[in-house]
Amino acid sequence: MEINDLKEVIKPFFWVEHSGSSSVCLNAGEYKQEIFDIRADEGFEGNGYDWASLAxxxxxxxxxxxxxxxxxxxxxxxxxxxxxxxxxLKDFILNFKKACEDQTLIKDLFSRAELD
Incomplete structure (x- = not known):
């Protein structure tokens, strides 16, 4: 998949190229906040650490x-x-984004996420 196509498919995640590596990032609070709200009473906020726990x-x-x-x-x-x-990394983000779009799957995965 071409990088420009990838960037479009993974939004609101965004792709960053570095010398010798790549990153994929997400500004916390702008995507799927309702997932984290389910466990807000446990301390989940939907911040970067919570996303890392889910991932x-x-x-x-x-x-x-x-x-x-x-x-x-x-x-x-x-x-x-x-x-x-x-x-x-491309493989990871394409699969993770697809999982995020599957409400049943992502809620199930999040049920086992641990607060960092």
């Missing part, structure tokens, strides 16, 4: 082959995943 469950349960390849570097206001393997 971690996704990788462990759905894409274990990417566990050693895709890393997370969240901040309060931003979720960020990165890898030196650009193709594997």
């Amino acid at each position: 971690d469950v996704f990788i462990k349960e759905k894409r274990a082959d990417l566990m050693e390849i895709v890393r997370f570097d969240p901040e309060a206001g931003m979720f960020c995943a990165y890898s030196s393997d650009t193709e594997k």
Whole structure:
């Protein structure tokens, strides 16, 4: 998939190229906030750390082959995943975005996310 097509498909996530690696990021609070609101009483806010917890469950349960390849570097206001393997990172974000669009699946995955 061409990079411009990828950028369109993964919105509101956004792609960032670096020398020797790539990142995919999301500004916290602008996508799927209703998922995090379900567990707000437990302390989930939908911040970057919460997104990383959700993505971690996704990788462990759905894409274990990417566990050693895709890393997370969240901040309060931003979720960020990165890898030196650009193709594997593309694979991750395409699959993660698809999972996010499946309300039943993403709620199920989020039920096992741990507060960071």
